[in-house]
Amino acid sequence: MALSSRGRLGTLRVFGPDSDGIVAACSNLMGKYGCNIVKSETWSDQKENMFFNRLVFTHDQPDKVACQQDLTEICKDFQLENRLNWRDRKKKVGIMVSKYDHCLWELLLRHSANELPEMDIELVISNHPDLQSVAETFQVPYHVIPVTPETKAEEEAKQLELLKNVDVVVLARYMQVLSGDFLRQFPENIINIHHSFLPAFMGGRPYHAAHDRGVKLVGATAHYATEDLDEGPIISQDVISVTHRDGVKDLMRKGRILERNVLLKALEAHLEDRVIVHKNRCIVFED
Amino acid sequence: MALSSRGRLGTLRVFGPDSDGIVAACSNLMGKYGCNIVKSETWSDQKENMFFNRLVFTHDQPDKVACQQDLTEICKDFQLENRLNWRDRKKKVGIMVSKYDHCLWELLLRHSANELPEMDIELVISNHPDLQSVAETFQVPYHVIPVTPETKAEEEAKQLELLKNVDVVVLARYMQVLSGDFLRQFPENIINIHHSFLPAFMGGRPYHAAHDRGVKLVGATAHYATEDLDEGPIISQDVISVTHRDGVKDLMRKGRILERNVLLKALEAHLEDRVIVHKNRCIVFED
Amino acid sequence: MALSSRGRLGTLRVFGPDSDGIVAACSNLMGKYGCNIVKSETWSDQKENMFFNRLVFTHDQPDKVACQQDLTEICKDFQLENRLNWRDRKKKVGIMVSKYDHCLWELLLRHSANELPEMDIELVISNHPDLQSVAETFQVPYHVIPVTPETKAEEEAKQLELLKNVDVVVLARYMQVLSGDFLRQFPENIINIHHSFLPAFMGGRPYHAAHDRGVKLVGATAHYATEDLDEGPIISQDVISVTHRDGVKDLMRKGRILERNVLLKALEAHLEDRVIVHKNRCIVFED
Amino acid sequence: MALSSRGRLGTLRVFGPDSDGIVAACSNLMGKYGCNIVKSETWSDQKENMFFNRLVFTHDQPDKVACQQDLTEICKDFQLENRLNWRDRKKKVGIMVSKYDHCLWELLLRHSANELPEMDIELVISNHPDLQSVAETFQVPYHVIPVTPETKAEEEAKQLELLKNVDVVVLARYMQVLSGDFLRQFPENIINIHHSFLPAFMGGRPYHAAHDRGVKLVGATAHYATEDLDEGPIISQDVISVTHRDGVKDLMRKGRILERNVLLKALEAHLEDRVIVHKNRCIVFED
Incomplete structure (x- = not known):
């Protein structure tokens, strides 16, 4: 699934302490860069108070440096780690x-x-x-x-x-x-x-x-x-x-x-x- | 999992023709009513051009009638069907x-x-x-x-x-x-x-x-x-x-x-x- | 399967050092007492040089004491242990x-x-x-x-x-x-x-x-x-x-x-x- | 398992109407030709009144023609079909x-x-x-x-x-x-x-x-x-x-x-x- 009919597919994984608003923040960010979320899976480990989210999104080669910077900013607020992969190469x-x-x-x-x-x-x-x-x-x-x-x-x-x-x-x-x-x-x-x-x-x-x-x-x-x-x-x-x-x-x-x-x-x-x-x-x- | 430590848990299922922005629209709506998404799973059936989303969210007994009305409105725009369940009863x-x-x-x-x-x-x-x-x-x-x-x-x-x-x-x-x-x-x-x-x-x-x-x-x-x-x-x-x-x-x-x-x-x-x-x-x- | 149409079912398990003629000796013995073998499964553990045999047989209440004695005799020759169960009771x-x-x-x-x-x-x-x-x-x-x-x-x-x-x-x-x-x-x-x-x-x-x-x-x-x-x-x-x-x-x-x-x-x-x-x-x- | 330490391995399958004495007859026959049974599995289909037996035996290249003839004779008595394979070739x-x-x-x-x-x-x-x-x-x-x-x-x-x-x-x-x-x-x-x-x-x-x-x-x-x-x-x-x-x-x-x-x-x-x-x-x- 390297390419969809609607553009390239990328993945974003974020994880860290669970708190309100993470899903909305991440999906809004990706939307701001023209990415459409085609798949989202989350998991909250209530015992560890940890939150995990994996997004698959289409993209049309947006400003990746800016997007990563914004993401890093958001993740800092939520104390999240992030792994953003535009999947431009194998x-x-x-x-x-x-x-x-x-x-x-x-x-x-x-x-x-x-x-x-x-x-x-x-x-x-x-x-x-x-x-x-x-x-x-x-x-x-x-x-x-x-x-x-x-x-x-x-x-x-x-x-x-x-x-x-x-x-x-x-x-x-x-x-x-x-x-x-x-x-x-x-x-x-x-x-x-x-x-x-x-x-x-x-x-x-x-x-x-x-x-x-x-x-x-x-x-x-x-x-x-x-x-x-x-x-x-x-x-x-x-x-x-x-x-x-x-x-x-x-x-x-x-x-x-x-x-x-x-x-x-x-x-x-x-x-x-x-x-x-x-x-x-x-x-x-x-x- | 009828009750979490952070409030009651509800579920929302929406599905219909795939289009951009559904995930963000739904998660924003739930956020507006004080609901926090603890789980989200989506699936796009590309052959059928259909989108399916299931959200699990915490809630604190918001105005449910208003929330359902807003949801119905959004779903009308996206031509989605919805199933919102506050899980107040078994x-x-x-x-x-x-x-x-x-x-x-x-x-x-x-x-x-x-x-x-x-x-x-x-x-x-x-x-x-x-x-x-x-x-x-x-x-x-x-x-x-x-x-x-x-x-x-x-x-x-x-x-x-x-x-x-x-x-x-x-x-x-x-x-x-x-x-x-x-x-x-x-x-x-x-x-x-x-x-x-x-x-x-x-x-x-x-x-x-x-x-x-x-x-x-x-x-x-x-x-x-x-x-x-x-x-x-x-x-x-x-x-x-x-x-x-x-x-x-x-x-x-x-x-x-x-x-x-x-x-x-x-x-x-x-x-x-x-x-x-x-x-x-x-x-x-x-x- | 406690009872078959042809009589009662019993089981015999024998095991010990592998040697020639065990299967024939056991099946002949059971035949001598009017038992018909309806199932036999054997296994030779070549690494351990051990032989294992389980027989299921029909019987018509033969002289069980004599049969067990004969079996014990045969097993002594072959250095086998035996477990004979006529399954008369649960x-x-x-x-x-x-x-x-x-x-x-x-x-x-x-x-x-x-x-x-x-x-x-x-x-x-x-x-x-x-x-x-x-x-x-x-x-x-x-x-x-x-x-x-x-x-x-x-x-x-x-x-x-x-x-x-x-x-x-x-x-x-x-x-x-x-x-x-x-x-x-x-x-x-x-x-x-x-x-x-x-x-x-x-x-x-x-x-x-x-x-x-x-x-x-x-x-x-x-x-x-x-x-x-x-x-x-x-x-x-x-x-x-x-x-x-x-x-x-x-x-x-x-x-x-x-x-x-x-x-x-x-x-x-x-x-x-x-x-x-x-x-x-x-x-x-x-x- | 083409060859065991005790000689070559062959297989015999017989099947037909169930009757008393098949197992003993077959194991005696193979014994007569110097074959030792290392594995025997039987099954009786009581609904169909059919008996099935598979033997694995060691052999030392006996008179195969004679053995097959004797087997055919026995199987005629019991109305059995037989498949005897000395496994001399792949x-x-x-x-x-x-x-x-x-x-x-x-x-x-x-x-x-x-x-x-x-x-x-x-x-x-x-x-x-x-x-x-x-x-x-x-x-x-x-x-x-x-x-x-x-x-x-x-x-x-x-x-x-x-x-x-x-x-x-x-x-x-x-x-x-x-x-x-x-x-x-x-x-x-x-x-x-x-x-x-x-x-x-x-x-x-x-x-x-x-x-x-x-x-x-x-x-x-x-x-x-x-x-x-x-x-x-x-x-x-x-x-x-x-x-x-x-x-x-x-x-x-x-x-x-x-x-x-x-x-x-x-x-x-x-x-x-x-x-x-x-x-x-x-x-x-x-x-």
Whole structure:
């Protein structure tokens, strides 16, 4: 939905302490700049006394600097944070992978089918050469940067250099832990897929742990990566039934179907500016 | 959520041809009457060029007549229909049943657990005496009105007399077809639960038909009753897996779990003014 | 399915180290006693080198003592454990509850609808008087035994006295921890419903913990109670979607729907002799 | 599971009128030929008085001709049909597609990930050249055979010539109706994926029809193709939630995720000899 018949579509997210008049103030502001609101979703967290609003609006390339200034002024009065996106360009995405290919295939296939129209895939970075041919099938550059404990700092520097023009990093089963220095370069813009129903089975080998525990469902969780491994804000989760007949390999096979779906759903929400993070929880507005 | 800490909560639904400025006009109007918008959800159906908006707002008992007049005026300009509900009183619900008790139990139990705070259950009407004791467990009046093809008109007159102060009729597995005259007394206020995934298996004995077809899922559908049997606007649907081992009785047993859940979900949406019917389709806003 | 048209139905479960000829040996034995196998399900856990078999057979009241002796002999050869149940009588069930009523209602309603034909509900024990009227609606005896840390041993003695003729104990949201002495009276015959997707959120207040973590699904888990709290073998699990809009109370409300379904499913499997516990994992044969 | 540590795995399916002693007779026969039963699942359809049995057994290349003869003899006595498969070779699969690529990708990707170890993909046939590069990515031959109403008979002859050594045909969104002559070449070996929850929305453009009806779930159905279009025995079905916000294109996008999963699940069951067709219904044994 990058373009509507009535002009370009932009998004505005505002959030902060709840108070009277926020909706009217924001919709009046956008109206002043010739923007028409085609979608508005709000949410008041009464326990936290917080207000969240996401607007989708048409625009005809108004004075964006002035609009942002006015918005900043209004938000200062209401103590709100704001994220205004005119959506004049697609988000640039870098994908990081190791050896598992199912999430990478899914991202590349959905993108090539034009189902992720809000992004361009800039590159794939891996610590292994295995998936080079997958990236090449879609003419996406593939960079191999092996990582060892000793060389991690300098390898991350290389990765960051490659990612310097990227908006969003997708960890599509990248099996290395990123440093805090790396993570801080992309606040709320690194999406990881973890192969369990978090917070169950954090850390490594979650399918083995799930099998040992004898669970009857396995899950997958997409979340923003933070310095607390597997504890970042959750964007999307899903599960699939398993039985006693399923060994660890079967859990992995069934889980792969889940992982790609859950990652895709989270990425769609992120690309469409539908997520607001507040205190380690994600407000995810509907599409 | 009948009362918030900041005052009473009301709802406003407006819908009609899409045009610029609707959101701002409505939120300004409500602000003028001291109402603060705590939730707003909009939807534009670009194919139909239709706009739908649902607002939840706090109010402090303003001049309601004046507010409705102003609203009517604005809506006339925009060619919108409106539904303004100050939620000063609960909706009065009449339940109609035959012999199956699972949906009736569910409604009475959820209500007595205060999970359906927006309604009062006024009475139960049945064409059979079987479920009298269920209603009595919850001190709800139970009226037996047997219906035969010959006496249908006069029996429906008796039913309508009993239902004359009722806002919403729930057909909780009522196995008689209602006449058009009856249905027209409660436009968009009669909710039926059908025991199949509509439009599959319309009409009678859907579990038998599902078993004959060898389906691997059975469903349930809650919809507004209209004169076209089982063809009214769908509010909620769900399915459950079945296998070759499930006979018709098993489908019925599994389906009963579904039916009560689906009916409950639809009724909640209706009671919270979250549904707008447009051309045989339901816009169902999130809770 | 307590009676088939061809005679009574019994069940046989055998399990132990995998070896050749078990299926033939068991089916021949049953044939020798005039039993016809109407259902057989086997499973070989190749990793553990274990074999599991469940047979459903018709019988015409053969010499049961002799049959059990022969079976024991055969199983000795194969180093198998066996559970032979002629199903001549229903299982006697005792329900333990505290204040939440939804699981108790579900058990009583499904039982009264004849959907749990393999059991008789003998009594309900609670540490609170609140649910007396629920039990009375179905003419089931209700015993109040308050429990305090100081009196726990003697109160459990009273509970055990009441449960002395009971086969199965269902903890239908009973909020007290049972002692090892109590649990050992009913090995693999105490079913607990825990209101989370175990192993996530073990212990108290799981809905609060789930809300704090910002999960997008909440779960329920039915398992056999063991001395390791919330770590017993899992029989059944399910989840339901939640969003940022759901507060703790909403999680509880949605979770209640789950809890009753999951508990019911586990109890059905248990009553139909479809579960075999092996090393903290449940083999659950299909119905 | 093509090979176990204890030898090769084979499958036997027998079915016919229910009578005493079938299980013992079959397991004794297999024992006589040195086969050990590692899995047995039976089902009695009491309404139809039919018995179904699927055995998985290890074998060490016994005298297969003799075993089949003995089996045929036994089955004659019991009036059973039998399907004995030593699984000495993989099933040869031909895929037919038109322009949609998602099901083709899924089959090729899962196969290349060794998740469909029971099959070889022999070729892809299409009435359009569009998906040539997809097949080539996996080095699978791709044949373009355009079909018009006038040339259908001769084009089908070409297709049949290409498929002459194939065991199973998968219609992975092949948008042409096959003739009865074609279908009869592969009885119970042509699997079609239909993009609706059958029997709802049979025939063309089911997503459009689903959108028009305003359903809240869309589905996909994998079934054996028969001369009655979209009325063949159902192997697998699933659904996904949709809302008023989803236009026809969104239904298609969501449905594609479903279609590939449902087709895959059905194909797995078929390849593992887990399906028995009886009177337009599928018995699908668990994996």
